[in-house]
């Protein structure tokens with residue numbers, strides 16, 4: 517049995533990357549600025565965590581020589597179409613820029629990153645690309661939606677995988693898809709149902725999918741799901757009325773394992789927010805299969 521890959525999970529949030537890695541890797545340290553997210557992470561994963569800003573880490577904390585892969589899912593706000601798109605000038609890009617600057621000194625054997633599609637044409641991405649090229653990394657960049665992997669949930673994202681060693685060709689996406697109904701709770705709680713007055717008021721603006729439609733595909737669930745009615749994710753038409761997807765249904769669509777749990781004091785609104793900021797576990801697992809230790 518080869519030794520499990522040692523991963524530094526940067527911007528770890530609730531642990532989407534740890535979920536994608538499963539037992540094939542060991543997270544050496546999971547780092548995030550948000551203590552609440554790290555307590556959810558620790559509720560599910562038994563890896564060491566560190567609450568801090570990435571830009572404040574000293575070089576020795578990256579444990580060069582002991583880590584096989586840097587995983588990065590930096591904040592997307594500097595690049596989103598809805599935001600001001602300040603790119604590298606946005607203070608929220610400081611952490612990822614500090615990582616790019618460290619690459620030539622620390623030379624991680626492999627690095628992988630996930631972000632929103634506009635990241636691909638950003639100055640930040642160009643800086644990363646130039647640095648990787650200069651340091652002799654092989655690189656693959658792609659945009660992937662979980663729908664291409666048979667998941668009935670849209671979440672188009674940009675991925676970059678780079679290695680100083682071999683990168684395997686990406687397996688063809690595809691395979692038999694599962695219908696949306698396979699991801700739904702058998703007994704949804706009453707609080708998920710939308711009052712008739714709200715359903716009427718936002719009629720036409722809500723993205724509604726039918727649980728009985730075998731071809732139904734839910735829209736991307738964003739961090740605003742549960743707070744904003746429009747463009748934050750889909751609603752479900754059921755024989756009992758219109759309802760929101762439960763956090764567990766969103767979690768299942770993202771590909772988190774069934775054992776993944778939010779602590780009992782986390783309200784639905786918080787769980788939706790954290791899941792909306794997280795990632796498609798299925799898509800990340802697929803993309804990381806380009807690394808020999810994770811194929």
Ligand SMILES: C[S@@+](CC[C@H](N)C(=O)[O-])C[C@H]1O[C@@H](n2cnc3c(N)ncnc32)[C@H](O)[C@@H]1O
Nearest residue numbers: 527528529530532548549550569570589611794
């Ligand atoms: C897009 S989310 C990543 C979510 C994560 N992949 C998950 O599965 O939940 C970005 C994360 O970066 C964290 N973050 C933002 N700025 C940071 C910084 N300067 N240092 C460390 N973490 C930071 C946020 O708290 C957030 O959890």
